Amino acid sequence: MTSAFTIAVHSLVFLASLPDRMASSEEIANQVFTHPARVRKIMSCLRKEGYVKTKEGIGGGYIFECEPDAVTLGNIYRSISCKALKLHWCSNEAYEACQLSTHIQDVMDHIFNDAENHFIAYLDHITIESILHKIKVKQVF
Amino acid sequence: MTSAFTIAVHSLVFLASLPDRMASSEEIANQVFTHPARVRKIMSCLRKEGYVKTKEGIGGGYIFECEPDAVTLGNIYRSISCKALKLHWCSNEAYEACQLSTHIQDVMDHIFNDAENHFIAYLDHITIESILHKIKVKQVF
DNA sequence: GATTACTGTAATAGTAAAGGACACAGTTTA
DNA sequence: TAAACTGTGTCCTTTACTATTACAGTAATC
Numbered sequence: 001m002t003s004a005f006t007i008a009v010h011s012l013v014f015l016a017s018l019p020d021r022m023a024s025s026e027e028i029a030n031q032v033f034t035h036p037a038r039v040r041k042i043m044s045c046l047r048k049e050g051y052v053k054t055k056e057g058i059g060g061g062y063i064f065e066c067e068p069d070a071v072t073l074g075n076i077y078r079s080i081s082c083k084a085l086k087l088h089w090c091s092n093e094a095y096e097a098c099q100l101s102t103h104i105q106d107v108m109d110h111i112f113n114d115a116e117n118h119f120i121a122y123l124d125h126i127t128i129e130s131i132l133h134k135i136k137v138k139q140v141f
Numbered sequence: 142m143t144s145a146f147t148i149a150v151h152s153l154v155f156l157a158s159l160p161d162r163m164a165s166s167e168e169i170a171n172q173v174f175t176h177p178a179r180v181r182k183i184m185s186c187l188r189k190e191g192y193v194k195t196k197e198g199i200g201g202g203y204i205f206e207c208e209p210d211a212v213t214l215g216n217i218y219r220s221i222s223c224k225a226l227k228l229h230w231c232s233n234e235a236y237e238a239c240q241l242s243t244h245i246q247d248v249m250d251h252i253f254n255d256a257e258n259h260f261i262a263y264l265d266h267i268t269i270e271s272i273l274h275k276i277k278v279k280q281v282f
Numbered sequence: 283g284a285t286t287a288c289t290g291t292a293a294t295a296g297t298a299a300a301g302g303a304c305a306c307a308g309t310t311t312a
Numbered sequence: 313t314a315a316a317c318t319g320t321g322t323c324c325t326t327t328a329c330t331a332t333t334a335c336a337g338t339a340a341t342c
Contacts, residue, residue: 003329006249013245024288035331040289056289057339073252104154107275108147111214115263122259126252134248144301165317176302181318197318198310 004080007032008042009073009128013135015052016068016128022061042080049079068132074124145221148173149183150214150269154276156193157209157269163202183221190220209273215265 010032015023025036025043032039043062046052053065151173156164166177166184173180184203187193194206 009249010245026288036289037291037332038330041291044290054289055339056287056337058287059340060288060338062289103276104151104272107272108150111267111272115260118263119256119260122256131245131248131252135244167317177318178303178320179301182320185319195318196310197308197316199316200311201309201317203318 004042005077007034007038008046008076008080009131011039011043011062012046012051012064012071012076012128013131015062015064016132019064022055022059022063024061028062045079046076049075051075051079067129069127069129071128072124073126073128074120077120077123145183146218148175148179149187149217149221150272152180152184152203153187153192153205153212153217153269154272156203156205157273160205163196163200163204165202169203186220187217190216192216192220208270210268210270212269213265214267214269215261218261218264 011028014028014031025039028043029036029039043052043054047054047062051064051066051071052062054060054062152169155169155172166180169184170177170180184193184195188195188203192205192207192212193203195201195203
């Protein structure tokens with residue numbers, strides 16, 4: 001689920017550009033270059049966090065639920081919990097006592113955790129609205 | 142090569158704890174729970190950047206070349222260039238004109254690039270020496 | 283109330299990436 | 313010349329990711 005985050009962002013930007021109608025998973029998948037089932041799975045996470053509203057049945061689909069300037073990439077990252085930061089200490093069972101490895105794990109876990117928090121803090125500066133704005137400036141619409 | 146970074150850090154911390162003798166790839170691999178060939182491959186990158194000195198032949202191996210407080214995790218990250226930050230936009234060929242996707246790629250690439258720079262800046266605050274110190278405080282040696 | 287167009291979610295299969303293992307040439311020391 | 317190393321390439325296994333399919337559930341429309 002590494003690219004789930006980028007798909008989520010892309011989908012939300014797309015939905016933010018269509019504030020007054022629903023888009024189906026197929027339509028979104030077409031924009032985002034993946035498959036409807038995958039879009040549905042990812043949107044399911046976003047729905048649970050309240051970022052999108054979904055509707056089943058005819059005429060259903062997905063629509064942006066919040067104000068685009070109220071949703072940050074940090075929000076999305078947390079809901080997808082995709083662990084884009086692939087830093088993890090080896091989860092080896094055989095740590096012998098009195099070796100360097102015994103405690104370096106704790107130390108490194110702490111460092112990696114901090115690093116991820118910094119990363120999320122950066123993502124929290126960026127809103128869906130700001131991305132949409134940047135794209136509009138480039139005259140896409 | 143995702144874990145290459147952690148192996149590199151672990152290895153350097155180990156070497157920093159043995160400032161006055163060489164350690165073979167086998168000895169390092171034993172500490173770091175991987176295989177000698179992999180250690181050699183990773184240490185090869187660090188040698189090119191001048192962080193370790195290597196010596197072939199009998200009695201050879203690896204030794205820390207710099208002052209431990211002069212080498213940061215950022216330095217290591219850059220030499221390994223492991224791309225721990227697995228954020229990349231889909232490299233899809235079929236971007237049709239006049240679609241949202243056309244420019245969102247540029248925008249997102251820029252954001253992800255910035256994010257990685259922030260991440261590396263954080264890593265630059267942490268030295269091998271500081272890690273070694275933290276471990277020593279925990280009375281490993 | 284049957285049909286159609288959707289979501290929700292699980293299961294399966296295919297594919298790409300990562301890591302482990304091995305091999306062997308090159309180098310240094312004794 | 314033998315022994316103990318590094319340097320590096322390649323193959324193989326395993327793992328993780330993604331695509332695909334399938335099907336139950338739901339809402340609108342006729």
